[in-house]
Amino acid sequence: MKMDANLAERSATQEAVNLTGAQMVVRALKDQGVTHIFGYPGGAVLPIYDALFADNGITHVLVRHEQGATHAAEGYARSTGKPGVVLVTSGPGATNAVTGLTDALMDSIPLVVITGQVATHLIGTDAFQEADTVGITRACTKHNWLVKDVNELSRTLHEAFQIATQGRPGPVVVDIPKDVQFKTGGYYAPDQIRHRTFRPKTEPDQAAIARAVEMMAEAKRPVLYTGGGIINAGPKASLALRELASLTGFPVTSTLMGLGAFPASSPQWLGMLGMHGTYEANNAMHDCDLMVCLGARFDDRVTGRIDAFSPGSKKIHLDIDASQINKIVRVDLPIVADAGRAISEMAKLWKAKNLKAQSIREWWATIDGWRAKRCLAYQASDTLIKPQYAIDRLYALTRGRDVYITTEVGQHQMWAAQRFKFEEPNRWMTSGGLGTMGYGLPSAVGVQMAHPGSLVIDIAGEASVQMTMQEMSTAAQYDLPIKIFILNNQYMGMVRQWQELLHGGRYSHSYSEALPDFVKLAEAFGCLGLRADKPAELDDKIRQMIDSPKAVLFDCRVDPTENCFPMIPSGGAHNDMILSALSDAEVSDEGKMLV
Amino acid sequence: MATERHTLTALVDNEAGVLARVVGLFSGRGYNIESLTVAEVDPKARTSRITIVTSGPPAVIEQIEAQLRRVVPVHAVTNWTFASDGIEREMALVKVSRGALKAANEAAEKFGARVLDEGVFELTDAPAKISSFIETMRALGLTDVSRTGVAAISRDSE
Numbered sequence: 221m222k223m224d225a226n227l228a229e230r231s232a233t234q235e236a237v238n239l240t241g242a243q244m245v246v247r248a249l250k251d252q253g254v255t256h257i258f259g260y261p262g263g264a265v266l267p268i269y270d271a272l273f274a275d276n277g278i279t280h281v282l283v284r285h286e287q288g289a290t291h292a293a294e295g296y297a298r299s300t301g302k303p304g305v306v307l308v309t310s311g312p313g314a315t316n317a318v319t320g321l322t323d324a325l326m327d328s329i330p331l332v333v334i335t336g337q338v339a340t341h342l343i344g345t346d347a348f349q350e351a352d353t354v355g356i357t358r359a360c361t362k363h364n365w366l367v368k369d370v371n372e373l374s375r376t377l378h379e380a381f382q383i384a385t386q387g388r389p390g391p392v393v394v395d396i397p398k399d400v401q402f403k404t405g406g407y408y409a410p411d412q413i414r415h416r417t418f419r420p421k422t423e424p425d426q427a428a429i430a431r432a433v434e435m436m437a438e439a440k441r442p443v444l445y446t447g448g449g450i451i452n453a454g455p456k457a458s459l460a461l462r463e464l465a466s467l468t469g470f471p472v473t474s475t476l477m478g479l480g481a482f483p484a485s486s487p488q489w490l491g492m493l494g495m496h497g498t499y500e501a502n503n504a505m506h507d508c509d510l511m512v513c514l515g516a517r518f519d520d521r522v523t524g525r526i527d528a529f530s531p532g533s534k535k536i537h538l539d540i541d542a543s544q545i546n547k548i549v550r551v552d553l554p555i556v557a558d559a560g561r562a563i564s565e566m567a568k569l570w571k572a573k574n575l576k577a578q579s580i581r582e583w584w585a586t587i588d589g590w591r592a593k594r595c596l597a598y599q600a601s602d603t604l605i606k607p608q609y610a611i612d613r614l615y616a617l618t619r620g621r622d623v624y625i626t627t628e629v630g631q632h633q634m635w636a637a638q639r640f641k642f643e644e645p646n647r648w649m650t651s652g653g654l655g656t657m658g659y660g661l662p663s664a665v666g667v668q669m670a671h672p673g674s675l676v677i678d679i680a681g682e683a684s685v686q687m688t689m690q691e692m693s694t695a696a697q698y699d700l701p702i703k704i705f706i707l708n709n710q711y712m713g714m715v716r717q718w719q720e721l722l723h724g725g726r727y728s729h730s731y732s733e734a735l736p737d738f739v740k741l742a743e744a745f746g747c748l749g750l751r752a753d754k755p756a757e758l759d760d761k762i763r764q765m766i767d768s769p770k771a772v773l774f775d776c777r778v779d780p781t782e783n784c785f786p787m788i789p790s791g792g793a794h795n796d797m798i799l800s801a802l803s804d805a806e807v808s809d810e811g812k813m814l815v
Numbered sequence: 816m817a818t819e820r821h822t823l824t825a826l827v828d829n830e831a832g833v834l835a836r837v838v839g840l841f842s843g844r845g846y847n848i849e850s851l852t853v854a855e856v857d858p859k860a861r862t863s864r865i866t867i868v869t870s871g872p873p874a875v876i877e878q879i880e881a882q883l884r885r886v887v888p889v890h891a892v893t894n895w896t897f898a899s900d901g902i903e904r905e906m907a908l909v910k911v912s913r914g915a916l917k918a919a920n921e922a923a924e925k926f927g928a929r930v931l932d933e934g935v936f937e938l939t940d941a942p943a944k945i946s947s948f949i950e951t952m953r954a955l956g957l958t959d960v961s962r963t964g965v966a967a968i969s970r971d972s973e
Binding site for chain 2: 359363383416418543545550
């Protein structure tokens, strides 16, 4: 019996319980506090499914495709702060999970994905449903394991939870051959297991915190650039951010992933930044003299052209992952720590030193000038439903309710990010880094499982939603009243927009010639189908959707030619934005050439 | 920014797939590997040392080190390039044609290479010396060469 030195030592004092590998999986999940798993059975995980059958302590959600399981687990994780757990079989079960794993890696979502594998003696023989799962998933996980010895299984499972959730969160895969699931061995509880090397740094360096608050007290044109790291650091981090913003009076913007960490109702809120961010947020980023980046990673959708990125600013970068520091943008002060811990320390020190911000009234006046451009304005219509109008009405009619929003990927996602105002963290589930069409519907399944009484809406596009449409069947099976609000413009809208702006209006294969009748499709799934064509009928239909106890597919027919503005064209700088025709700004010929 | 050559070592847990993780990191992020050496160094602790010679602008080298530290079974990463207490050594096996034997034996003696067989030499030295030895032999009648890649360690007794 091969054992880790550490474990062997502990096992001398702590009695292991004898269990089969399959029983260990269920036991480990329970010991880790797991209440829900998303999965799909198959030959190589049958022993684990047998153990689940014998034990009703965990709710298993049967999806219709393994990609759906991973996105559901992501939605679950993002909306609860707990890890999402997935159980799938070998071969196609594992390969179907790859998109969700990559999505979770890009957006730092903690997932523990358990895959079955063919029996150890069959590995490497091209056996039925064999795939090199650890090989395939090595590049799309934070870490992964193939467990060949049942006595290593409990340690590996507990380490998997530690690694998925601690430090910068991410997805992990534990690949378990079928014979290991049948074998009996010693099970160890989580508190008996500690990883040999994995010790993420969470406490900030006090000298760096002191320097940061000094820089903040000296700034004349500061901006807080916040990201998904604050959401990942838990609700306390969002509270700390609110305190820091209130102490300093600084303007706050956020990446797509960070929406909700700071309340959109605050006068200090500039809206989202980046490619489809607001004019005021992007110009503040460009013209600031101090950029305080909190849990964001200078993604290319945020920075635009790097050599023109915020040229005159000092930059502070707080990230829990040291490899993000100086990766894209050189910064003046790095802080490697948990976002919540570091921001709390900043606020604490600011108060203790009784610091006062510089007078930034002039800076706010400049920002108000940018705000006056009304960059999110659009041409209203009495005859066509404008997608912006649809989002605005959805927002207005869901006030006073406990709302969670997921999205697919494309124009509808950007309109939702621009217009739906989030006041709290963990309310906004979207695929940021990977841009996975098909994320929103299964993600809504996961969110609704975690929050049964809440109103869970997937703001969708008709193209994206067809990629994982089969999960409506999952929603029907578990009576999950998710609302799929489809902004149907018959095009892959963002592709169409780029083709219009960048490819001479040649709409190559971005129009869906044959769309399903979404109302009938909903009925086929045993759900409610609704359709709105006219602005005048929209409110009633949205109310019907909200009031229905069923899952709903809402076919909201919107203006097919509407573009999402403002926009920084790919390769453009923050101050090279294209504004809509309505807003009060000119686009230079040079600016158009950049497109 | 000018490209620099750096020697990095990573002390890793000797577990299945650890080399693939490190190599996959380099290929996946488009970093160069000029040479790579790996072997277990402590069977009891089950740790291996991977020595990688890589090249790139300073900012990329900094990223490589940071990315390596992120790999879960990596204990420590050291950059020996500018460390005054670092020692780098490489071993090469060099074969020459029969006609070149006499001159090759003389050159080998000068470089301090060992004769392993008739016309087969072994040299352990700094990588630059190895290259210079190989170039000398090439002029004389080199038929084959095998290099191990660099191994690096600290002079420090700690």
